[in-house]
Amino acid sequence: xxxxxxxxxxxxxxxxxxxxxxxxxxxxxxxxxxxxxxxxxxxxxxxxxxxxxxxxxxxxxxxxxxxxxxxxxxxxxxxxxxxxxxxxxxxxxxxxxxxxxxxxxxxxxxxxxxxxxxxxxxxxxxxxxxxxxxxxxxxxxxxxxxxxxxxxxxxxxxxxxxxxxxxxxxxxxxxxxxxxxxxxxxxxxxxxxxxxxxxxxxxxxxxxxxxxxxxxxxxxxxxxxxxxxxxxxxxxxxxxxxxxxxxxxxxxxxxxxxxxxxxxxxxxxxxxxxxxxxxxxxxxxxxxxxxxxxxxxxxxxxxxxxxxxxxxxxxxxxxxxxxxxxxxxxxxxxxxxxxxxxxxxxxxxxxxxxxxxxxxxxxxxxxxxxxxxxxxxxxxxxxxxxxxxxxxxxxxxxxxxxxxxxx
Amino acid sequence: xxxxxxxxxxxxxxxxxxxxxxxxxxxxxxxxxxxxxxxxxxxxxxxxxxxxxxxxxxxxxxxxxxxxxxxxxxxxxxxxxxxxxxxxxxxxxxxxxxxxxxxxxxxxxxxxxxxxxxxxxxxxxxxxxxxxxxxxxxxxxxxxxxxxxxxxxxxxxxxxxxxxxxxxxxxxxxxxxxxxxxxxxxxxxxxxxxxxxxxxxxxxxxxxxxxxxxxxxxxxxxxxxxxxxxxxxxxxxxxxxxxxxxxxxxxxxxxxxxxxxxxxxxxxxxxxxxxxxxxxxxxxx
Numbered sequence: 001x002x003x004x005x006x007x008x009x010x011x012x013x014x015x016x017x018x019x020x021x022x023x024x025x026x027x028x029x030x031x032x033x034x035x036x037x038x039x040x041x042x043x044x045x046x047x048x049x050x051x052x053x054x055x056x057x058x059x060x061x062x063x064x065x066x067x068x069x070x071x072x073x074x075x076x077x078x079x080x081x082x083x084x085x086x087x088x089x090x091x092x093x094x095x096x097x098x099x100x101x102x103x104x105x106x107x108x109x110x111x112x113x114x115x116x117x118x119x120x121x122x123x124x125x126x127x128x129x130x131x132x133x134x135x136x137x138x139x140x141x142x143x144x145x146x147x148x149x150x151x152x153x154x155x156x157x158x159x160x161x162x163x164x165x166x167x168x169x170x171x172x173x174x175x176x177x178x179x180x181x182x183x184x185x186x187x188x189x190x191x192x193x194x195x196x197x198x199x200x201x202x203x204x205x206x207x208x209x210x211x212x213x214x215x216x217x218x219x220x221x222x223x224x225x226x227x228x229x230x231x232x233x234x235x236x237x238x239x240x241x242x243x244x245x246x247x248x249x250x251x252x253x254x255x256x257x258x259x260x261x262x263x264x265x266x267x268x269x270x271x272x273x274x275x276x277x278x279x280x281x282x283x284x285x286x287x288x289x290x291x292x293x294x295x296x297x298x299x300x301x302x303x304x305x306x307x308x309x310x311x312x313x314x315x316x317x318x319x320x321x322x323x324x325x326x327x328x329x330x331x332x333x334x335x336x337x338x339x340x341x342x343x344x345x346x347x348x349x350x351x352x353x354x355x356x357x358x359x360x361x362x363x364x365x366x367x368x369x370x371x372x373x374x375x376x377x378x379x380x381x382x383x384x385x386x387x388x389x390x391x392x393x394x395x396x397x398x399x400x401x402x403x404x405x406x407x
Numbered sequence: 408x409x410x411x412x413x414x415x416x417x418x419x420x421x422x423x424x425x426x427x428x429x430x431x432x433x434x435x436x437x438x439x440x441x442x443x444x445x446x447x448x449x450x451x452x453x454x455x456x457x458x459x460x461x462x463x464x465x466x467x468x469x470x471x472x473x474x475x476x477x478x479x480x481x482x483x484x485x486x487x488x489x490x491x492x493x494x495x496x497x498x499x500x501x502x503x504x505x506x507x508x509x510x511x512x513x514x515x516x517x518x519x520x521x522x523x524x525x526x527x528x529x530x531x532x533x534x535x536x537x538x539x540x541x542x543x544x545x546x547x548x549x550x551x552x553x554x555x556x557x558x559x560x561x562x563x564x565x566x567x568x569x570x571x572x573x574x575x576x577x578x579x580x581x582x583x584x585x586x587x588x589x590x591x592x593x594x595x596x597x598x599x600x601x602x603x604x605x606x607x608x609x610x611x612x613x614x615x616x617x618x619x620x621x622x623x624x625x626x627x628x629x630x631x632x633x634x635x636x637x638x639x640x641x642x643x644x645x646x647x648x649x650x651x652x653x654x655x656x657x658x659x660x661x662x663x664x665x666x667x668x669x670x671x672x673x674x675x676x677x678x679x680x681x682x683x684x685x686x687x688x689x690x691x692x
Contacts, residue, residue, distance in 0.1 A: 004415050016690060026592050073689070077522035080421025080686040089416035097520045105446055117438040118521055120431065 004089055005051040006170050006201035007058075007075065012084030014045040014070055014225075044070040046225040047084070052218075054089070055199040057192075059212040059219035059233060061240050067225040068205050069174065072096065075203065076172050090169030090201070093119050097174070099159030104148035108139060108158055111147055115162045129165045137161035164191055171195070174205045189215075209237040209353070209384075238384040241353070242284045263362075263373035266304055270340070272296035272360050274381040285349065287385025287394060292349040294324070296360040296378070299340045306331040307372060308363045309343045314377075315392050316355040322347075327365075352394035353385035424678070424685040426524030435523055439514075439531035444538050458539050459546050462494045469494070469611050483613045484647040488551045492646060493610035493638055495543040500576050500634060501601045503536035507580030508587050508594050511688060518689050525685040529584040533577050540569065551646065564644035572637050575670040581677030585684040588691050608635040613642075614656050630657040633666035 017039040044067045052058045062068040073079045075086055076094035101118045102111050112133050116126035134140050137157040147155060192215060195202060206212060212219050212233045219236035221229040221243070229239045273281045275293045285292055294311050309332065310325030324345045326332055335341065343360070358381075361374035385394055426432050447458065470487055473479040480486030507529045511518060514528050544565075552558075587593040607629060609617065614635070617626040630636050630653065640653040654660045684691075 008415050026590050026596075074421070075419060077419045077421055078519065078689050086419040087415035087417065088419055094521060097516075100521045101442075101517055103442060103446065106442065110442065110445070114438055114442055117434055118517065118523060122430065122434055123438070 003054065004087070006054045006056070006089050007052040007203065008085075008087040009051070009071075009075070010049050010085045010087075012045055012048045012071070012074060012081045012086060013043070014067075014074055014079060014081050016042045016044055018042050044225055045074065045081075048222075048225070048227055049084070050220060050227065050230060052201060052203060054201055055196070057196055057202045057204070057215050057217045059216035059236070060203060060205045060222065061207070061209070061212060061219055061236060062222035063240075063244060065224075066222040068222050069096075070225075071222065072172055072174055072203070072205050088170055091120070091167070092170040092172065093163070093166045093168035094172045095163050095174065096172075098156055098163065102147060102155070102159065105146060107146050108134070108143045108150075112158065112162055115159065116166065119162065119166045120168075121166060133158070133161045133165050136164060164195075168200070170201045170203070172203050172205075209240060212237050234384075238284055238286075241355075241382045241384050244382075261373070261375050262371045264370065265373075266302040266364075267298055267300040267307070267335070267362050267372045269360050269362060269373045269375050269378065270297045270299050272358060272375070272379040274358075274379060282381065284382045284384060287349065287351060287353055287383045289396065290349050291346050292351075292381070294345040294347075294358055294360075295342060296358075297340060297342045298362050298373070300335040300337055302337050303334065304364065304372065305334045306365050307335060308332070308361075308365050310361050310363070311343075311345055312359045312361075314357055314359065316357070319392065321351070321356065321392055331365075349383070350393050350395045351383045351385075352389045352391055353383050354392075355380055355382050421686045422522055422525055422689065424524060424526040424682040432524045432527060435527040436531045436534060439527060440534035440538065443531065443535045447535070455542065458542055462491070462498045462543055463546065466491050466494050473611055479612050479616065483616065484649045485551075485554055485556065486613075488547065488554055488556065489613065489642050489646045489650070490611055491550055492547050492641060493608070495540065495547055496572065496638055496641065497605060497608070497610055497634070498543065499536050499540040500572060501605075502539065503533045503576040504579045504583065505594075505597060505601060506536070507532045508583045508597055510580075511584045511588055512692065515692050519692060525688055526581065526681060529580040529681070530577060532584075533573060533580050536576070537569075537573060547645075556646065559645075561644040561648075565641060568637050568641050568644070571667075571670055572634070574674050575633055575637075578670070578672075578674030578677035581681040582673065585677075585681040585688075588684065588688060604632070604634060608632060608638060610638070613650070614639055615651065618656075626656060627658050627662070631662075631665050631669075633670045636663065636666040 018041075048067075048071060060068045060071065070079065072094075073096070074081045075088070076092075076096065078094070078096075099111070099115060101114045103114070106114075109130065112130055113123065113126050116129070116133075117123060121129070134143050137154075137160070139154060139158055139161075142150065142154065147158075150158070192202070196215070202215075204211070204216065216233040218231060219233045220227055221236045221239050223243060228243070229236050273295050274283070274285070275295055276282050276285060277291045277293075279293075294313065296309075296311070298307075298309065300307075308325055308327055310323065310327070312323050313321045315321055324347070357377040358379050359374065359376045360378055362372040363374070364370045364372060466487075470480075470490060473490070474481055474486065480490065483489060510528050510532045511525070517523070518525065518528070583593050583597055609629065614626050614630065617629065630639065636653040636657065639651065639656050642650040643652045653666075654663055657663060657666075
């Protein structure tokens, strides 16, 4: 018989009843005995099934309200699932929040004991591991200090250390990674790598696709309580970005675009899109090289001589990334009423991950700018890069560390 | 559960009142109670002394009032210590139950963030109150010996009596803490109940005084209250054998079943209500 999975989830559903009007007092009940509390059923999880193997690092991703936290709470046993079954093999610990039960008025020692007990250690085990906790947190010199005198970073370090010492075989973690200073984060990542090597099972709920791609063996994307995608972290991350940037707000984007539309009506931009090297229209492209093509189609209603075609590409914060036009390329010729043309601007895709929007425009040449049609943020593309960077561009580079020299 | 299902491991069924591991339940309850106890008078100059001072201050006022101004206590044997014992036991019951009312809501950050046997929360409150009762009983002993009382074997009766009072307090604690999550006016209601209990129990008067000055059924009715019965028996056992036993005060012995039944009944009811509410506490908060 094959070994059972570390975590098996079978058809789990969870519906919250959200009362329309919260009746909190008996008086309200007594005054309105006939008024039943109206309930709105909010299905947070719909028939979710999956299994996680021993030693797997499993990512659970999804947008706000997609049900990922509810799922984690069901797994942790904080919520009771309405339907379906959840099985766990091995000792499990939940880290929905760091430092559960921490009290500001007590010194580190007491807090470690309380926290460790909450997480499932017996007082004796907690006492035995106390030194390891303090050493990992590098807080030996502050161990008698009350928690309220700790800096937030120190508090986080302490909490994280306890969590690492609990020795669970299955860990449920909810976005507690993005805390602490850089060196501590690195320490946590190292610790995660160690946990992985030790063959522990981790279920990580996160927003950060960088972490998913960096740590996870497999990931699962939730949307409105259902599984959308489950498998390779890269694929799930792409789906997540796609979902995040493209779903639902297409209409809103179009309206916004119309609001930002200028022109005298001699011509119009009919549509705009991105396409890849192969000429396929794309909404998502992988980052890290390859050519990306910005395309838009223009139609003329009157005769226009030597129109200018241009485009501005901006990131989702509105910062222009680059502009391209035929201003310096020489005359484009005369277009008669009823004629159409497609403009293609191909460029080396050095964009880092994120969403980019194009604002195409047609204008009349000559002095000053006279818009024929300019449509703000008409189309967008999501770049999913494996490498996570805060910069807009991810330009290929060579980095070389020189020979060691003594002066 | 079939064999195939059993091989899948432990099934996660959501939060419960007690959980599957009694040791963990006890560790948690104790950890919560000890923390609460440490924090109670944290930062105050006198520290734990305040825990003892509280009933003592009330005692001082009531003692002067009922011996010097209104003549309630002068015919009663060792009135001072009897009053103090009453106050100490009442303080325990009132502290345990009134703190328990909002305990689940106060511990929201735990309940919503981690899986643990939910019953640990209200019971830890009772346990903290029990620690305080221990301290206060030491003061009672000091007063008792100072006022000429002697150490007697019957003092041991205090252990089952406090145990019974703890059963009653725990029952109420479970009941009110579970109900409070959904109906917030349990708190004012319970405050009134405690007030009534204070005057309806022979704390600052003796049940013997009631028997002399009121129709005989009044005293018997008062003794149906389990707190009154426990206190009466404690006075008999600890302060002075001149005090009637609870059985004598209530009439025929069999009537003791009523206060006993109420205590265990409240416990059973509280447990049943809490157990039903436990799985959804995190959502209802």
